[in-house]
Structures are given as C-alpha cells and as structure tokens.
Amino acid sequence: MELTFYLAAAVAIIATILVVTQYNLIHALLYLVVSFMAIAVVFFTLGAPFMAALEIIIYAGAIVVLIIFVIMMLNLTHEDVQHEKEWLKPSVWIGPALLSLILLAELAYIFMASETSAVATQPVEAKAVGMALFGPYVLGVELSGMLLMAGIVGAYHLGRQKKKIVHRFLERTEA
Amino acid sequence: MNTIPMEHGLLLAGILFIIGLVSVLIRRNIIFMLISVEIMLNAAGLAFIVAGARWVQPEGQVMFIFIITMAAAEVSVGLALILQLYHNLKTLDSDAANVMNG
Numbered sequence: 200m201e202l203t204f205y206l207a208a209a210v211a212i213i214a215t216i217l218v219v220t221q222y223n224l225i226h227a228l229l230y231l232v233v234s235f236m237a238i239a240v241v242f243f244t245l246g247a248p249f250m251a252a253l254e255i256i257i258y259a260g261a262i263v264v265l266i267i268f269v270i271m272m273l274n275l276t277h278e279d280v281q282h283e284k285e286w287l288k289p290s291v292w293i294g295p296a297l298l299s300l301i302l303l304a305e306l307a308y309i310f311m312a313s314e315t316s317a318v319a320t321q322p323v324e325a326k327a328v329g330m331a332l333f334g335p336y337v338l339g340v341e342l343s344g345m346l347l348m349a350g351i352v353g354a355y356h357l358g359r360q361k362k363k364i365v366h367r368f369l370e371r372t373e374a
Numbered sequence: 375m376n377t378i379p380m381e382h383g384l385l386l387a388g389i390l391f392i393i394g395l396v397s398v399l400i401r402r403n404i405i406f407m408l409i410s411v412e413i414m415l416n417a418a419g420l421a422f423i424v425a426g427a428r429w430v431q432p433e434g435q436v437m438f439i440f441i442i443t444m445a446a447a448e449v450s451v452g453l454a455l456i457l458q459l460y461h462n463l464k465t466l467d468s469d470a471a472n473v474m475n476g
Contacts, residue, residue, distance in 0.1 A: 204378050208386045215390055215413060219397035224405055231409060238390075238420060245383065245427040250435050254416075257442050262412065262449050269453045270405065273460055279403075282467075286402045295399035303392045310381040310388075317377045318427040323435060331432040332439065339436075343443040350447030358454035360461060 204244040211237035222283040224270050228263055235259040246322030383424035390417035404459065404468045408452050415445045 214234035221227035235258045242251040332340060394413035401407050419441040426434015456466070463470050 201378055204382075208382075211386065212389055212393070215393045218413070219393055219401075219406075219410065224403075227406065227409065231413075234413070235416070238416060241383075241386065241420065242423055244378070245423055247423050247427065247435055247438075250423055250438050253439070253442060257446060258412070258416065262446060265449060265453060266405065266409065269457060272457065273466070275466075279466065283403055283406075286467075287400065292396070292400040296396050299392050299396045299399075303388060306388045307385055310385055313381070315379045315381060316428065318380050318383065318424065321430060323426060323430060323432050327432040328435045328439075331436050336436050339440055343440055346447050347443060350450050354450040354454040356454075357451065358457050 200244055204241060207237045207240035207244065210234075211241065220287075222280050222287070224275065225267070228267055228270075232259045232263055235263075245318060248322060249325035249328060380424060380428045383427075384421055387417045387421040387424065390414075390420065402468055403466050404456055405466060407468065408449065408456065411452075412445060412449065415441055415448075 211234050214230045214237060217230040218227045218234060221230065235254055239251040239254040239259075242248075242254060391414050394410045394417060397410035397413070398407050401410065419438040422434045422437040422441070424434070426432065426437075459471055460466060
C-alpha cells in the first residue's frame with residue numbers, strides 16, 4: 200500500500216508539472232486527466248474508494264470534457280500556441296516560482312518538525328459518508344443544490360450570444 | 375498494512391497546491407488560469423481526504439463532495455465567461471480585459 204501511494208503521488212506531481220508547462224491546451228488537458236487519475240489512486244490507498252470513483256467521474260469525466268468542448272468552440276490555431284510560447288518566458292515565471300517554492304519549503308519544514316502520525320488502516324465506507332451527508336450535513340447538501348442551480352442559470356445567461364439583426368434602414372441589436 | 379504518515383499526504387497536497395498557484399501567477403491564457411484553479415481546488419480536497427483518513431471520520435469525504443460540487447459550478451460559470459470574453463475581444467489574453475469599456 201505504501202509503495203502504491205508514493206508511486207501515485209510521484210505520477211500526480213509529474214503530471215501536474217507537465218500540465219502547467221505545456222503550450223498546447225489539449226496536451227495540458229490530457230496530462231490533467233492523468234493527474235486526476237493518479238490522485239484517485241491516492242484516495243484509494245488512503246481508504247476513500249467512493250471518493251476515488253467520484254474524482255474520476257466528475258473531474259476527469261465531466262469537468263475536463265466541458266473544458267475540451269469549450270476549446271473546440273473557440274477554434275484555436277497554431278498562432279495561439281506561438282503566443283503561449285512567447286508569454287511563458289523564464290523572466291516571467293522565475294520570480295513567482297521562487298517565492299512559492301520558499302513558501303512550500305516552509306510548509307514542508309513545519310510538517311516534518313511535528314511528530315509523525317500514520318493514517319488509519321481501515322477505510323471509511325461510502326455508507327458512513329452517506330449517513331453523515333444526509334444526517335448532520337443535510338443543510339449543506341441543500342445549499343450545494345442551490346449553488347448548482349445558480350451555476351446552471353448563470354452559465355446559460357452568461358453564455359448566451361447576442362444576436363445582431365442588420366436591417367437595411369435601421370440597425371438594432373436584439374437579445 | 376497501511377503506514378503512510380499523514381505528513382506525506384499533506385505534503386503532496388501542498389506541492390500540488392503550489393504548482394497550481396504558480397501556474398495562476400505566471401499564465402496569461404485565461405483557460406490555463408481556470409485549469410490551475412481546478413488543480414488548487416483538487417489539492418485542497420486531497421488535504422481534507424487525508425485528514426479524514428487520519429481520524430477515520432467521514433467528515434473529510436463530506437467536505438470533498440462539497441468542494442467537487444463547487445468546482446463543477448465554478449467551471450461552468452467560468453467557461454461561459456471565457457466564451458463571452460473570446461466573443462468580445464477575440465483573444466484569450468487576460469491582460470486584454472483589464473481596461474473598462476467606458
């Protein structure tokens with residue numbers, strides 16, 4: 200189990216680094232799918248098999264496919280990849296990367312300074328999660344339902360294209 | 375047997391979060407910024423799962439379900455905004471949208 204965890208963690212880190220260093224959006228998204236699947240394996244080794252399934256279905260399935268459809272609608276060309284290459288110069292990324300690495304080193308130091316404690320052996324079953332979700336946290340479930348409804352309505356409202364009607368004499372824009 | 379230290383799981387979450395944070399800071403393409411926000415949200419969810427596994431409580435996984443719900447709503451609204459931005463400005467450069475249309 201430990202070897203599986205560390206291998207999946209290494210795959211997740213490498214795939215995520217490859218996501219943020221790609222110039223082509225589609226290649227980055229494919230590495231993102233690999234990263235999400237590696238994190239799903241990490242969830243499985245940590246005793247959360249239901250969350251591993253949700254990670255693959257929702258993140259690697261729904262969200263990445265949604266982004267891919269939007270990229271297909273945008274009609275990007277090789278020029279956009281060239282732009283991306285020009286924007287990602289070392290002078291741009293070296294400063295934020297160094298400062299963030301310092302923060303990460305501090306975080307690692309704090310973790311390693313505290314006494315170590317292993318995660319538990321027995322997994323938390325999906326049944327326990329469901330009982331907690333619809334017991335004490337039922338208000339959160341209802342609120343996330345409202346959030347999803349607001350997301351659907353907002354996405355429809357924002358994504359609507361204004362149709363432009365051109366007449367010979369009068370030009371007006373119509374919703 | 376399962377003897378993974380909790381610190382290693384939290385460290386993995388921290389590394390993934392930092393990678394996403396750096397990517398948000400250095401990228402100008404607005405879709406890459408949205409992807410990086412997804413990476414950061416996922417890392418936060420991983421930290422909750424690790425904490426839930428440490429104390430064998432279902433609360434960590436409950437929080438992960440809430441995070442995944444929020445990420446789905448956020449990405450749909452964000453992609454609609456990106457479509458509008460591309461429709462109006464014909465570019466994905468986030469710097470092109472930093473002036474008001476007054």
